[in-house]
């Protein structure tokens with residue numbers, strides 16, 4: 001089973017290597033796609049080391065090399081589930097609006113697979129009616145949300161917005177994958 005782990009730019013991006021490692025322990029092949037904001041919080045090298053796979057960050061990098069595959073299509077086809085953890089308010093809004101302006105949002109747009117968001121943000125952001133409407137729209141379209149949990153947030157406030165526990169996220173991935181056929185193809 002292969003999971004594309006999309007990592008976006010929130011404090012909880014520090015949890016992405018832990019989530020990747022927990023998925024690997026369950027026998028899942030993990031391929032990471034980072035937004036450019038995510039790279040401010042967690043390094044591609046950490047995720048590359050944990051996953052033992054290349055880490056993708058740039059929409060046009062491979063496309064500029066002659067003979068290379070169309071990366072966003074390849075990633076979208078050759079996975080079973082897309083997990084976005086942590087998911088920012090921004091990425092949720094972009095996907096809800098049909099925006100595909102970087103590699104991660106383009107992979108999500110091109111995918112016919114289950115997409116799971118593990119949101120993490122300040123409690124006021126999570127309570128924002130625009131974010132709520134985006135989440136409701138995506139849920140109605142079949143996108144899955146796990147969390148956020150209540151807890152002490154990075155800003156020191158207490159409330160809903162904490163990224164969900166790793167075990168809960170991993171279980172959500174494993175449960176959703178059972179409803180999809182496995183992808184056997186290898187990434188180049």
Ligand SMILES: Cc1cc2nc3c(=O)[nH]c(=O)nc-3n(C[C@H](O)[C@H](O)[C@H](O)COP(=O)(O)O)c2cc1C
Nearest residue numbers: 008009010011035037038088089090091120121122
């Ligand atoms: C220190 C810091 C922490 C942030 N934490 C979060 C967060 O937890 N959740 C969130 O939705 N946005 C957070 N942001 C804002 C995002 O980084 C910003 O919206 C960015 O455009 C997200 O881009 P992306 O969704 O493409 O990764 C944070 C910004 C900074 C500077």
